[in-house]
Amino acid sequence: MCNGESEDEQQVCKTRSCGDIMSKCDNGYQCVFNFMKCDGYADCLDGSDENPDLCIENRICPVGMVKCRNNVQCIYEMQFCSGFPDCSDDSDENSNICTKDRVCPTGMSRCSENNPMCLYNSWFCNNQPECIHNEDENPSSCFNRPKGSKIFPWLT
Ligand SMILES: [Ca+2]
Numbered sequence: 001m002c003n004g005e006s007e008d009e010q011q012v013c014k015t016r017s018c019g020d021i022m023s024k025c026d027n028g029y030q031c032v033f034n035f036m037k038c039d040g041y042a043d044c045l046d047g048s049d050e051n052p053d054l055c056i057e058n059r060i061c062p063v064g065m066v067k068c069r070n071n072v073q074c075i076y077e078m079q080f081c082s083g084f085p086d087c088s089d090d091s092d093e094n095s096n097i098c099t100k101d102r103v104c105p106t107g108m109s110r111c112s113e114n115n116p117m118c119l120y121n122s123w124f125c126n127n128q129p130e131c132i133h134n135e136d137e138n139p140s141s142c143f144n145r146p147k148g149s150k151i152f153p154w155l156t
């Protein structure tokens with residue numbers, strides 16, 4: 001849906017909003033995740049997510065996002081140390097950042113003592129595993145915790 005399958009569909013897709021964590025491509029009908037902008041790979045059919053005028057060093061990240069080491073791509077804090085490379089330069093999984101004593105920013109907690117990924121506190125126990133070993137949904141720690149949500153904290 002909204003990948004350019006037909007003219008009619010494109011017209012419908014042009015009217016929708018991409019929400020807060022996605023952005024419109026210049027073609028007006030596709031949405032791509034904000035973290036896919038400037039990652040060196042064309043996700044928009046028109047390639048506009050990799051527009052060289054947009055993907056400049058020192059570009060400003062949207063609220064809640066932080067820079068990869070290349071200073072061009074922005075990803076969410078929880079994508080660091082997630083066990084999956086999200087930065088095109090892999091800097092989010094760098095062993096210098098993902099250390100045993102990594103401290104999470106305010107409002108976030110480590111997945112576990114052994115897993116340095118930081119997750120928004122409100123995303124623990126929301127029935128959707130985010131940590132690579134599902135530590136955030138551990139039944140014994142979620143047993144008497146209020147059920148979490150899956151809304152980025154700055155949007156609530
Ligand atoms: Ca891209």
Ligand SMILES: [Ca+2]
Nearest residue numbers: 079082084086
């Ligand atoms: Ca990652």
